[in-house]
Amino acid sequence: MSTRLILIGPPGVGKGTQSALLHARLGLKTMSSGDIFRKEIEAETDLGRMAQRYIQHGELVPNGVTIEMMAKRLRDEDTRKKGFVLDGFPRTDRQAEALDEILFEMDMGLDKVISIEVPEETILHRLAGRMGCTKCGEIYHSRNKPPMREGLCDKCNGPLFVRTDDQPQTILERLRVFKETTEPVIGYYEKTGTLLRVDGSVGPEETYQEILAGITA
DSSP: OOEEEEEEOOTTSSHHHHHHHHHHHHOOEEEEHHHHHHHHHHTTOHHHHHHHHHHHTTOOOOHHHHHHHHHHHHTSHHHHHHEEEEESOOOSHHHHHHHHHHHHHTTOOOSEEEEEEOOHHHHHHHHHTEEEETTTOOEEETTTBOOSBTTBOTTTOOBEEOOGGGSHHHHHHHHHHIIIIIHHHHHHHHHHTOEEEEEOSSOHHHHHHHHHHHHHO
């Protein structure tokens, strides 16, 4: 039996970490909206070209384009068999409604929507020191997970960089956008009885065990 999950929460709560753990330990397919955008753009599909036009101008990809991309991925046979974890989608009530419609058409439902909750000051602390590898994408932190050699990735020797969206002012803006646009989605799923709130301020393993207990109860 496949398991179908959504991870929701502001940037810096550990959605990517938990998504990777759920994939490694339960075999669930992980689907990040950002990764799907990149794949469609690289493949130069019509949807990818459409999304790229908005991204290049620093604009949000419209709901319709995002929904169509996610629907395409959800319909893959592999996704149906293994189950999935959605990270970064749905971001709005409209996207949540569209996801319900897509899953209904596929005769599928959601098992749990997991809200990973972390105090804002902890998020600011986490993101402010974050660095990424330009080659392999490995993530480091100046205090919590520093590289062995300053400025270089331990895995591939690639140069590290601080993403523009991890600058303090940008972080505050991202949190504001989450509260305004995506936080209402938590309420949407709370009404359906599928919401599971977990503490993301503890270690990754403790958070994972809380998720596991919630989805297997």
